[in-house]
Structure formats: structure tokens, C-alpha cells
Amino acid sequence: MKSFISTSELVDGGLIFLGIIIEAFPFVILGVLISGFIRVYINPKRLMRLLPKNPLLGCMAGSTIGFFFPVCECGNIPVARRLIAQGAPLHVVITFLLSAPVFNPIVIVSTAVAFRTLPIIVVLRVVISIVIALIVGLLFSRVKKTDEWTQAEQIHKQESDHTACFHHIDGIDKFFSNAISEFFEMMRYLVGGAFIAAAIQVIVPRQILSGLGKGTISSILSMMLLGLVVSICSTVDAFFAVSYSGQFSPLAILAFLIFGPMVDIKSLLMMRTLFKTKTIVLISLLSASLTFLSILILHVYLNLSF
């Protein structure tokens, strides 16, 4: 922790705050556009019928959907919100949310480019992320009363409020009204998340975070903490991560690459539009433990170095 923060650093914090918002808002817009499109033009019953009843297959379907949405966590959240509103099973949505940030063409390519000297990292990143997403999803498939875990009730109430006054709701108006409401719904969490992320970056020097870990376990934890705090888009976080190759082992960096896209300050806040707090806490704890566990297991069986 810093005891004294200079004016320069405060200004830097403000710039970082703005940077996060400017960078993320187009993805939020993409997400709400997709969500609006689904709401207005796609029949929810048909969509739900396409999903397999079997929990494992349902989760895998969730992962597969994610492959076609390379829009960063900020964009996936409005889409997930739409899925929840349409009545998609909780486990499908959670698997989608946890695997989509990594299991898509853009992230796979950018990871491959950043780690071209160690291509196995790409494979490990994608495979482990999907496995963790499936496990967490499967655990949530045991949930009976989905509404107790999501904000479905709140979403439905908001939507009926918003459109109650339209007498003739034709496609375009419904689309715009949905997209704009959802945009505002997301933005307050994006602004809040950006503020907290920027504040943490100013108050906690990054080198303390990365300096925490020299031993095996502490280096894994410290990279996971870094992933939590530095809310960077999964599309390019590989380039950021590889810069630590001088100080950290490949497996510790892998922990960052797996955990970061799943849980970070920005997405934790934005998930409030999807889930009740207990769900968010559970998802975070499960992702964290499973990431940590899988890296430890790999550490026993694999000897990787740059």
C-alpha cells in the first residue's frame, strides 16, 4: 500500500479510468445490439428448444455459443442477460460466460502470436478454461430454482416497465428501447468497475502484486491477483502476460491467462446485472480454486520454461 500518492499519480488514475471506459464501451454496445436483436427477432421458445436437456451437453452448447462471440467480457454480459431473460438454463449461461472470453478465434490467435515460442500455452489456456467453465457450469446445473440465483425477475420487471407505454411496438422501436435500456444498465457498472480498477492501480503499485510471488504457490497466486486487478481485455492480455516471462514461470503466467478473463473487477461489477451476489461469489471462488488447482496439477506433471 502506498502511504503517499502524488498528484501525478492521481491524474494518471483519472486517465486510466477514462481509458478503461473508452476502450470497453464499444464492446458493451456490441453486446446490447446482439441482445436487442435476439429479443426482438428471435423466438425464445425455439432458441430454448435447440439447447440439449442433458446438463453436460447443455454446458458444452454454452461453450460453443461463446466461440462466436469474441466481444470481450463487456460484450458477453448483455448477451448472457438476454439468455437469462429468455429462460436459458443457468448452467448454459455460466459456461458461456466463463468460456467465451477465451474460447474464441481472436483470443486463440493473439495468444498464439504472443507465445509463439511456447505454443503449448495456447492449448493449455483454451482447454483448461473450457474444462473449468464446464465444471462450474455442471455444478450449477444442480440448482433447482434458477430465479433465486439470477436477476431474471428484475430483468423481466424492468422490461415490462420500459415497454409498457408503447401502444404499437414495432421491431425497430422495441429494438432501440431494449438496446438503450440495457446500455444504461451496463454502463453504471462499467463506470463503477473502471473507477475501482483505476483506484486499485494507483493505490497498490503493480510491482507489489508481481513482487509477491517468488515461490511456486505464491507466484501462481500473485499472477491470479494481477489478473483480477488489471482488468484487461482477453483479446490482448496475452501480450501483457508474456512481458512477465522474465520474472514468472510459464505456468504462473498461464494462471493469469485462465483466471483473468473469468473474473476481474470490471466483470465482477457488471455481473450484478445477471446474478445475485451469492452466485457471483460462488462463481469467483470456484473459478479461482479450479484455476489454482489445475496449475498445481500441471506443475507436478509438466516442466515448462521459456
Next chain:
Amino acid sequence: MTRFLDFIALLGLALLTSFLSGTDQIGLLINPRYEILVSFGSACLIMGALWTLFRGKSIRRDRSHVTSAILILFVLVFSTQIPLRSLSSETALNRGVESRVPTIDELKFTEALNTPSKERTLTEWVRILTQHPDPRIFFGQKVVLEGMVAKLPSLPENTLMLSRFVVACCIADARPLALLVTVPNTEEWENSDWIRVSGTIESGEFEGKQRGFVSAENIQIIDEPKNPYEYEY
């Protein structure tokens, strides 16, 4: 009346991003490769703003919606009050700039070295000196480098760090790269000063390791460049 709040929020955000793009300052906040996405976002915001103005009368807006609009307005006002500039050296120091100083023992993959030595940028030199198997072949080469001064008490006497940030996505992830520069008198320079250093690469020691230093022959204070950052891709 809250639809006017929405209208101003949406339009305002679009205007802010257009202003940043238009004045070529967007690179101070995000990687310019994202500019297309940002422009797309602005276009959507403008359409949304127009829809709100002409057709958005009947939407019932609850308190959370209004809070959100107010937060966006806060961001807009905030952006007008904050000076748009490069991140400071204090942040570079926070982000561990001294650990980015190239060491001769580190063996990384080799980069292609096409540029003549005097035209290489600071970050190119950092990459060369960190990643080339035998950086000693570069000793004696002349350099002209521009970067930010970063001072640290633990540095050898008459040494300061010359650094620049590399940005992947947005400045939240900006990481500093630096070279050690030997100067006649470190008192002349303050943190976050931008300087142009002409000098020679030579060997020196820092934290027990052999490093590539720049021995400065000529130093000029310069204005902060329009593009202070390097981008990962």
C-alpha cells in the same frame, strides 16, 4: 424529461470519443487499433441519442437508469477537467520499471535488427538488449533516444532511467520499458521530464548484473511527444 438526460449522455459520450479521435489524442488512452471500434460505438450512440430525442418519450426510466445517465455525465465532465497527457514516471516506478532494465545474462529469442543504430527507438533498444544472445556486440554503437526521466534512489550515482510505456489494449495495462543512462548530473532532470539523449551503448553494472547502459553525450529537454506510447501490436 429524463429522456433529455439520456440524450445528452449518449450524445456527449459520442462527442467525447469523436473529439479524442479527431484531435489524434485517442492513443493517449487506448491502443489506436481500437479506434475503429470506438468510431462504431460513437455512431451507435448518436443513433441512440437521435432515437431517444424523437421516439424515446414513453420509456419509463427507473432510478437506476437515471443514475447511470448521471454517471455518464460525470465521466464527461471529468474528461474535460483532466489534462490529457502521458502517464507519469511515478506510475512507471509503481509498475516496476527498474525490473525492465535489460540484463546481459537473459537469453531470449532474437529479433530482426534492420534499423540503423541511430534510428532505433528506446523500446527497440530495450528489446534488443534484453533478447539478443550477446548484447555486447552492440557496445560502442551510437544512439539517439527519446523518453521520460525516471529517478530511483537505488540507481548508481549519475544514473537515471529513460523509459517509455508499451500499451496493449488501454493504458490500464501500460507497462514501462527503460534503459539506464549515465548523465553528468542527475539533479538537472525531474521525474516525467521528456528528454532526447544522444550517446553510446556501453557496459555497466546494476544490481549485481552486467547491463547495457547509455552513456549520454548530449541531452536536450523536449516536449512530450504526440505519441508517447508504443503499442504491442
